[in-house]
Amino acid sequence: MAGSSSHITILTLNVNGLNAPIKRHRLANWIKSQDPSVCCIQETHLTRRDIHRLKIKGWRKIYQANGEQKKAGVAILVSDKTDFKPSKIKRDKEGHYIMVKGSIQQEELTILNIYAPNTGAPRFIKQVLRDLQRDLDSHTIIMGDFNTPLSTLDRSTRQKVNKDIQELNSSLQQADLIDIYRTLHPKSTEYTFFSAPHRTYSKIDHVIGSKALLSKCTRTEIITNCLSDHSAIKLELRTKKLNQNRSTTWKLNNLLLNDYWVHNEMKAEIKMFFETNENKDTTYQNLWDTFKAVCRGKFIALNAHKRKQERSKI
Known part of the structure; x- marks a missing residue:
């Protein structure tokens, strides 16, 4: 590594x-x-x-x-x-x-x-x-x-x-x-x-x-x-x-949104995030910035899982 x-x-x-x-x-x-x-x-x-x-x-x-x-x-x-x-x-x-x-x-x-x-x-x-x-x-x-x-x-x-x-x-x-x-x-x-x-x-x-x-x-x-x-x-x-050879801006794979299980995973992730992090000591800006990063990471993980499943069916 x-x-x-x-x-x-x-x-x-x-x-x-x-x-x-x-x-x-x-x-x-x-x-x-x-x-x-x-x-x-x-x-x-x-x-x-x-x-x-x-x-x-x-x-x-x-x-x-x-x-x-x-x-x-x-x-x-x-x-x-x-x-x-x-x-x-x-x-x-x-x-x-x-x-x-x-x-x-x-x-x-x-x-x-x-x-x-x-x-x-x-x-x-x-x-x-x-x-x-x-x-x-x-x-x-x-x-x-x-x-x-x-x-x-x-x-x-x-x-x-x-x-x-x-x-x-x-x-x-x-x-x-x-x-x-x-x-x-x-x-x-x-x-x-x-x-x-x-x-x-x-x-x-x-x-x-x-x-x-x-x-x-x-x-x-x-x-x-x-x-x-x-x-x-x-x-x-x-x-x-x-x-290096492509855009550095991450984009959501919109096809993920067609899957019901992805909806459930994201709902659970979002609920858990705010239950854990939303409190009087956390500013809204910090909460929002962190939330975006966590959602991005979750979508990347779900996309990787979906690809792995698709490859196993081939």
């Missing part, structure tokens, strides 16, 4: 420490097996003196932010198969975030990889958004371990989000940023972390993106692994190269 001309894939995973050589070896094997275009990792626990220890064959472009102590630490790794040209890098001196701007597969992209501290995570992320507001444009993807849920569905206990999380969500909305995973999986109860002391599951690892990028997001999923106590999240983005 890393070398695909029509899609790029980005993975995020809290690795829970990479000081042990065996752990770095296992990470390298896992990344190679997943074969993403870009991989964002958190909690490397590498100090500034140890950055040379993170080496993976076929992944020469590695950007790290590290502190003086063996805690925190984040990195963005780019596959050698991926056409990537960096233009700007910003690092947190304590290793809690790194931002890399550049062109990937000839498209502008800003990737912000965050590891929020265990206490005060929502306030920390809000401050990062303020500090980097001039750099977070319409080509932005924010990934990482936020150490906080963003919605009630992100907790197995269904506990309501507190004021700090509500304010963080408001800051994301004001910056035209949305929870990509939750938008594409509005009812999902998959989680990325299990707390043994509390016996609870939560989704504290997130994929956030600019609203303008939502139409390019073709898939996002949670992936289990044996490297860490966190699950990974994978995002797949469509690139311009997919439509």
